[in-house]
Amino acid sequence: MKLLLFCYLLYVGLVAAIMRARGVHAATPSPRSAAPGTIRRVLVIGATGGTGRELVKQALERGYEVTAFVRTPAKLALTHPQLKIVRGDVLDAAAVQAAVAGQDAVVSALGHRRLFVPSRVQTEGMRNVLQAMEQHHVRRLVCVTALGLGDSVGKLGLLATLLVYPFILAIYFWDKSQQEQLIGASELDWVIVRPGVLTDAPKSRSYRHGHHVGSYLSMSRIGRADVADFMLNQLNDDTYLRQAPGIAPQQIERAESGSHP
Numbered sequence: 001m002k003l004l005l006f007c008y009l010l011y012v013g014l015v016a017a018i019m020r021a022r023g024v025h026a027a028t029p030s031p032r033s034a035a036p037g038t039i040r041r042v043l044v045i046g047a048t049g050g051t052g053r054e055l056v057k058q059a060l061e062r063g064y065e066v067t068a069f070v071r072t073p074a075k076l077a078l079t080h081p082q083l084k085i086v087r088g089d090v091l092d093a094a095a096v097q098a099a100v101a102g103q104d105a106v107v108s109a110l111g112h113r114r115l116f117v118p119s120r121v122q123t124e125g126m127r128n129v130l131q132a133m134e135q136h137h138v139r140r141l142v143c144v145t146a147l148g149l150g151d152s153v154g155k156l157g158l159l160a161t162l163l164v165y166p167f168i169l170a171i172y173f174w175d176k177s178q179q180e181q182l183i184g185a186s187e188l189d190w191v192i193v194r195p196g197v198l199t200d201a202p203k204s205r206s207y208r209h210g211h212h213v214g215s216y217l218s219m220s221r222i223g224r225a226d227v228a229d230f231m232l233n234q235l236n237d238d239t240y241l242r243q244a245p246g247i248a249p250q251q252i253e254r255a256e257s258g259s260h261p
């Protein structure tokens with residue numbers, strides 16, 4: 001029994017160490033500030049997902065010209081004079097190149113729902129996105145990942161650290177942590193946004209963000225609408241340039257982190 005417990009804790013520690021090592025860290029150096037630019041055209045990757053739809057909707061509300069990159073256009077039941085829907089798979093480098101050309105920024109809510117099936121879609125998809133951005137001189141990237149990676153390891157609460165990550169998300173987060181590593185190594189002006197568990201709660205704009213967000217004990221939940229709101233704020237804000245802030249609801253966290261008015 002003791003041996004079993006020891007092996008289990010060893011495995012938990014190993015998973016945490018890998019997620020920590022592969023993800024992005026707050027100390028990631030910023031080689032330069034982004035040149036102040038005007039962002040008008042935004043490409044949304046993962047636009048048919050829960051967060052992606054919010055990104056599209058809210059970006060249109062903010063007056064951006066939005067291109068939604070989707071595998072199944074019928075899933076995005078939205079029409080708007082400023083919205084262009086482009087069909088494509090993020091694993092298709094040529095399709096990604098074509099979608100990225102002419103954009104001012106890319107926001108990504110790429111994910112997949114088969115948690116136990118090994119997938120490289122986030123890593124390989126992001127590799128295509130990064131290459132296309134470099135080639136077409138599109139500098140600003142905002143990408144959602146999750147609390148629990150890099151220097152936020154353990155910050156999704158004890159249950160997540162002991163059970164969810166090692167047994168449910170290990171395969172899923174292998175891909176996700178590699179995605180963070182790729183972004184962190186790029187020369188682009190990127191911001192990684194790390195939420196806790198996502199919900200479909202309406203936009204509250206009442207959330208905290210920063211490197212101290214998250215708890216080693218409790219699991220935080222945040223609405224996709226608020227995550228999208230924070231992600232879109234990063235398009236013209238250099239506060240977290242080349243960093244990976246967490247985001248969580250206002251009422252759970254205390255002190256040290258920033259907050260949205």
Ligand SMILES: NC(=O)c1ccc[n+]([C@@H]2O[C@H](COP(=O)([O-])OP(=O)(O)OC[C@H]3O[C@@H](n4cnc5c(N)ncnc54)[C@H](OP(=O)(O)O)[C@@H]3O)[C@@H](O)[C@H]2O)c1
Pocket residue numbers: 045046047048049050051052069070071072075088089090091109110111112113121125144145146147195196197198199224
């Ligand atoms: N769920 C949570 O509690 C939670 C917590 C923390 C972080 N996150 C992360 O937050 C992000 C957004 O989560 P979500 O639940 O809002 O997303 P989601 O509903 O799972 O949507 C994922 C999106 O990625 C797209 N996608 C997947 N493979 C693709 C491919 N090969 N080519 C093009 N598009 C592809 C999907 O398109 P299709 O519609 O065609 O499948 C969908 O639009 C994900 O990265 C997720 O891991 C989630």
